[in-house]
Amino acid sequence: MRTPTRSHRRATLASATALALATTAALALCTPTATATAAAAAPDAEPLECAPIVAQDTHVGFPTWRWADVRNDCGRRVNVSVQVSGWPDPECQYLAPGETKRFRWDSTGGPANYTWDCGG
Numbered sequence: 001m002r003t004p005t006r007s008h009r010r011a012t013l014a015s016a017t018a019l020a021l022a023t024t025a026a027l028a029l030c031t032p033t034a035t036a037t038a039a040a041a042a043p044d045a046e047p048l049e050c051a052p053i054v055a056q057d058t059h060v061g062f063p064t065w066r067w068a069d070v071r072n073d074c075g076r077r078v079n080v081s082v083q084v085s086g087w088p089d090p091e092c093q094y095l096a097p098g099e100t101k102r103f104r105w106d107s108t109g110g111p112a113n114y115t116w117d118c119g120g
Helices: 006-030
Strands: 053-059 062-071 078-084 093-095 100-106 112-117
Touching: 053 112, 062 078, 062 112, 078 100, 093 100
Parallel strands: none
Antiparallel strands: 053 062, 062 100, 078 093, 078 112
């Protein structure tokens, strides 16, 4: 049986190091971060007046499960969410002109205060 040479060991070590670095980089790209949820960035967002909250309430039997319906009166497609105090805002959703969508969240922090433009 042949014994590996020093250059063979160096090449193997270099390959293993490159693989480890590539794996670490790939995992970093796939790991969710605070910025992955655009709705979490809303505390200072300006209210979107042309997309009002038209109804909101709690789910029957579950007082901390809340919902709000938002209608797009902006005359253009908007990416919107609702601002909830003391709780992460629901995921942003695209609304076509005239469209109404329901936003849901689990919150003891209370109702939605206003809508905001997520951009995009």
